[in-house]
Amino acid sequence: MAAGTTTAEMTSAAPVTRRRTPTGDAIRQLRKNKMAVVGLIVILIMIFIALFVDTSLFTFFTGGKAQPLIAPYHYAEVDFLHANAPPLTRTEEGKFYILGTDYLGRDNLSRTLYGSRISLSVAIVAATVSLIVGLIYGMISGYGSAVRDNFMMRVVDFLYGFPLIIFIILMQVYFKALSATDDTNPFVAWLIRIDDAMGGIFLVFVAIGLLNWLGMARIARGQTLSFKRKEFVEASRSVGSNDGRIIRKHILPNILGPCIVAETLAIPGYILLESFLSFIGLGANPPTPSWGIMISETYQAMRVAPMNVFAPAVALTLTTLAFNFLGDGLRDAFDPRLAD
Amino acid sequence: MTAYIIRRLLYAIPVLFCIILVTFLLARSLPGGPFDRAGDKTLPESIRQNLEAKYGLDDPAYIQFANYLGGIVRGDLGPSYSYRGRSVNQIIKESFPISLQLGILSILLAVIIGIPAGIIAALKQNTWIDYSSSFVAILGVSIPNIVLGPLLIYVVSVQFGWLPAARWGANYKQFYFGWIPPMTKDFWIHAILPVITLGTAFSATFARLTRASLLQTIREDYIRTARAKGLTEYGVIMRHAMKNSMIPVVTVFGPLLIGVVTGSFVVERIFGIPGMGEFFVTSITNRDYPIVLGTTLLYSVGLVLANIGVDLAYAWLDPRIRYD
Numbered sequence: 001m002a003a004g005t006t007t008a009e010m011t012s013a014a015p016v017t018r019r020r021t022p023t024g025d026a027i028r029q030l031r032k033n034k035m036a037v038v039g040l041i042v043i044l045i046m047i048f049i050a051l052f053v054d055t056s057l058f059t060f061f062t063g064g065k066a067q068p069l070i071a072p073y074h075y076a077e078v079d080f081l082h083a084n085a086p087p088l089t090r091t092e093e094g095k096f097y098i099l100g101t102d103y104l105g106r107d108n109l110s111r112t113l114y115g116s117r118i119s120l121s122v123a124i125v126a127a128t129v130s131l132i133v134g135l136i137y138g139m140i141s142g143y144g145s146a147v148r149d150n151f152m153m154r155v156v157d158f159l160y161g162f163p164l165i166i167f168i169i170l171m172q173v174y175f176k177a178l179s180a181t182d183d184t185n186p187f188v189a190w191l192i193r194i195d196d197a198m199g200g201i202f203l204v205f206v207a208i209g210l211l212n213w214l215g216m217a218r219i220a221r222g223q224t225l226s227f228k229r230k231e232f233v234e235a236s237r238s239v240g241s242n243d244g245r246i247i248r249k250h251i252l253p254n255i256l257g258p259c260i261v262a263e264t265l266a267i268p269g270y271i272l273l274e275s276f277l278s279f280i281g282l283g284a285n286p287p288t289p290s291w292g293i294m295i296s297e298t299y300q301a302m303r304v305a306p307m308n309v310f311a312p313a314v315a316l317t318l319t320t321l322a323f324n325f326l327g328d329g330l331r332d333a334f335d336p337r338l339a340d
Numbered sequence: 341m342t343a344y345i346i347r348r349l350l351y352a353i354p355v356l357f358c359i360i361l362v363t364f365l366l367a368r369s370l371p372g373g374p375f376d377r378a379g380d381k382t383l384p385e386s387i388r389q390n391l392e393a394k395y396g397l398d399d400p401a402y403i404q405f406a407n408y409l410g411g412i413v414r415g416d417l418g419p420s421y422s423y424r425g426r427s428v429n430q431i432i433k434e435s436f437p438i439s440l441q442l443g444i445l446s447i448l449l450a451v452i453i454g455i456p457a458g459i460i461a462a463l464k465q466n467t468w469i470d471y472s473s474s475f476v477a478i479l480g481v482s483i484p485n486i487v488l489g490p491l492l493i494y495v496v497s498v499q500f501g502w503l504p505a506a507r508w509g510a511n512y513k514q515f516y517f518g519w520i521p522p523m524t525k526d527f528w529i530h531a532i533l534p535v536i537t538l539g540t541a542f543s544a545t546f547a548r549l550t551r552a553s554l555l556q557t558i559r560e561d562y563i564r565t566a567r568a569k570g571l572t573e574y575g576v577i578m579r580h581a582m583k584n585s586m587i588p589v590v591t592v593f594g595p596l597l598i599g600v601v602t603g604s605f606v607v608e609r610i611f612g613i614p615g616m617g618e619f620f621v622t623s624i625t626n627r628d629y630p631i632v633l634g635t636t637l638l639y640s641v642g643l644v645l646a647n648i649g650v651d652l653a654y655a656w657l658d659p660r661i662r663y664d
Contacts, residue, residue: 160594161355161647162362163639165602166620170366170632173624177371272484279486279606280621292486299490299610303498313487321482328478 029333036329042322050116071110072096076287079105084305100307102298111289112311118201118278118290119271119319122208126270129209131263134216139247139255141217142224153221156214168207172282175203200285204277208270219262223255261334265327268320275316291316341655345648352644359640360412360633364405367629373397374421374627395421408633417637418630422623428634431619434512436638437519439615442607443600445535450542450596455589457543458550463577465555473547480544485603489537489610496533503529506612534611538603542596549589557585583657590653597646601639 030036049070051057056066068074073095082091083105089097099108141152179192179200195202227233233250241249277283278292286293291312298308375383375391383391392398396407411418417428461473497505509530510521521527557563558581566580604617616635623631 158355158358161352161640161644162359163598163601163636163643165598166636166639167362167366169621169624170363170370174366174370268482275484275486276602276606280609295486295490299486299493302490302494306494309490309494313491317483317487320484321479324478324482 026333030329033329033332035325036333039322039325039329042318043326046116046120046319046322049113050120053113053117068110071107071113072098073107073110075106075111075114075289077106077110081105084301084308086305087307099311100305102294102305102308103301106287108307108311111294112291112315115289115291115294115312115315116319118199118284118288119274119316122201122204122270122274123267123319123323125205126208126212126274127263127267129205130212130216130266131259133209133213135220135252135255135259137213137217138220138222139224139251142221143228143243143247143251149221149225153218156217159214164211168211168277169280169282171207172203172277176200176282196285199288201274201283201288201290204274204283207277208273211273212266212270215266216259216263220255220259223258224251227251227254257334261327261330264323264330267323267327271316271320271323341652345652348648348651352648355644356637356640360409360637361405363633363636364408364629367624367627367632368401368404370624370627372627374629376627395419412637417634420623420628420631422626422628422631428630431631432616432634432638433518435614435616435619437512437515437521438508438613439604439608439617440519441521441531442534442538442604442613442615443597445531446539446542446600446603447596449535449539450546453539454543454546455550457547459554459577459582461547461551462554462558470551474551477544477547477551480540481548483540485537485541485606486610488540489533489607492533492537493610503533505533508611508613508615534607534613537610538600538607541603542599545592545596546589549592550585553585553588554581557581560584587654587657590650590657593650593653594643594647597643601643 052069053071054066054068054074059066079091079095079101082089082095082097082101083103085091085097085101085105087098087100089100091097097107097109099112101107102111137152137156141149175192175195178188179195191203228246228251233246236246236250274283274290275292275295278290279296281296283292284290286297294312295309295316298305302309373388373392374397375388389398396404399407408418415429417432420426420428420431423431457473457477461470461477464470493505496503507530509524509526509528512518514522516522554577558577563576563581566576571579601617604615605621606617607613608615608618609621616638619631620635623635
């Protein structure tokens with residue numbers, strides 16, 4: 001966007017050779033923030049690992065069984081003879097466990113690498129769900145009449161008073177228990193089939209989405225309220241734009257930036273929530289490797305095999321740290337009012 | 341102001357009613373019942389029916405709900421199904437003070453460390469003090485409870501053997517007024533690690549918020565006026581800037597309390613603390629409905645009261661906000 005320079009702009013501001021846009025400025029600002037860049041690089045590496053940890057991306061199209069690609073072994077491959085092996089163990093069968101093995105003899109490195117899939121998909125799916133639901137709700141509330149706005153915001157206030165985390169736990173237990181029984185309700189059966197296919201994390205996504213749109217709705221509503229009174233919206237209306245066009249062309253593009261930044265700041269929370277649910281046994285189904293499950297399964301035997309806990313713990317901390325650095329950088333770059 | 345408080349408390353009643361109703365319905369719709377098995381064996385059908393009759397579980401759901409509501413009005417949360425012979429009131433009396441102590445100490449830790457750290461970082465903006473404290477703060481926000489807890493146990497308890505790795509150093513019989521712990525050495529050495537585990541993230545949150553908010557406040561005109569009339573730097577910050585910059589910090593108290601509740605589930609499990617969070621999580625799997633309902637109700641009352649408290653704190657911090 002910075003490269004497109006026209007002669008008209010050249011003449012109007014001679015020393016400035018590049019066209020400056022708010023987005024361009026923000027990206028330059030972001031690039032100057034070293035920690036945010038490091039965070040972005042770490043996240044990109046993790047996305048790469050999550051995509052190519054095994055060949056499931058290719059077998060999804062070609063069919064057949066996925067083979068480990070970046071990971072040395074499959075996450076559920078057990079080796080009982082070498083359970084709780086220390087790091088850098090080489091076995092007689094020629095296997096090499098760089099980070100040792102857990103209590104079932106599963107390779108820690110492979111399980112930690114596979115675990116990135118769950119954490120990253122929670123980050124992406126939960127953020128998208130929360131952003132979409134919150135944006136729609138907030139825009140409907142903020143754009144409409146004062147009566148509707150008041151009513152919709154009272155609903156949000158009401159839900160804020162709910163201890164939603166407890167309802168998420170109850171829902172998780174409900175779905176876990178349902179998947180153990182054969183329910184005849186086709187909708188429930190369909191939900192459970194999706195959940196099983198995704199290793200038991202689909203419902204975590206649903207739960208996290210249900211919990212986290214409230215804050216986004218408030219932000220989107222506030223932004224909509226401030227933009228709908230702006231002159232350019234008035235101008236657009238005066239030349240005959242209807243509400244749908246104003247929302248699409250004027251409100252949405254303007255409020256999307258701040259909302260995305262706010263959403264990025266919320267991502268570490270989603271990752272932590274997933275690991276928390278997995279830790280208390282309400283997240284992904286074993287043997288799917290989620291970092292929360294890996295820690296909860298092994299922390300009591302930490303004296304024997306500390307690496308079983310450290311490998312997922314470091315991965316989890318690194319991920320939340322990377323997202324926090326990126327989120328802070330984005331906020332400072334895109335919202336100069338918040339930057340110091 | 342009194343009228344406002346009364347109105348808010350009255351508003352809380354329908355909220356709490358809805359919470360009880362939803363929890364009741366959710367808990368009852370969980371597949372499986374509390375008397376499906378005793379230990380590892382399944383119970384014979386006739387015994388299960390008798391037990392369900394004893395606890396009124398064979399009544400229609402609306403009668404059970406009405407009975408439960410009646411119990412709440414009388415202050416009776418019913419019997420526990422899985423801990424035979426103990427009432428929910430008794431379990432809450434024993435476990436809630438422990439969770440409360442853990443939560444209060446964590447918040448205190450967060451306030452004592454986080455707010456001064458944020459003030460210092462803001463006053464020394466763009467110096468190495470600011471950068472290092474901001475870095476530590478972002479590290480503190482990022483490190484999850486489930487990582488910090490095991491890490492502290494491994495280093496402090498396993499490697500050095502300085503502090504005990506688990507349990508809580510006092511029980512309900514020793515509490516003053518039912519919730520204030522005795523200040524014994526046993527209490528403190530057991531409390532240190534769980535409180536640090538739970539409090540670190542909040543402390544980092546406070547530090548970041550205080551820094552950002554104070555930086556905004558000290559650019560205001562009235563701060564320049566205060567400096568111009570010759571106040572000391574200490575006076576400017578403490579008398580004029582602090583109170584105003586605390587508003588965003590108070591805002592996070594609501595979400596923070598939810599974080600304390602969520603965190604207590606994990607921290608109590610990691611450190612084997614017999615608090616209410618641990619009872620809540622295990623009672624769901626046991627289908628112990630009265631404990632699920634009772635603990636949820638208590639958490640909700642706490643959150644509702646805390647939110648009212650936060651709104652009152654706004655009015656105190658910012659005289660422009662008036663409730664009537």
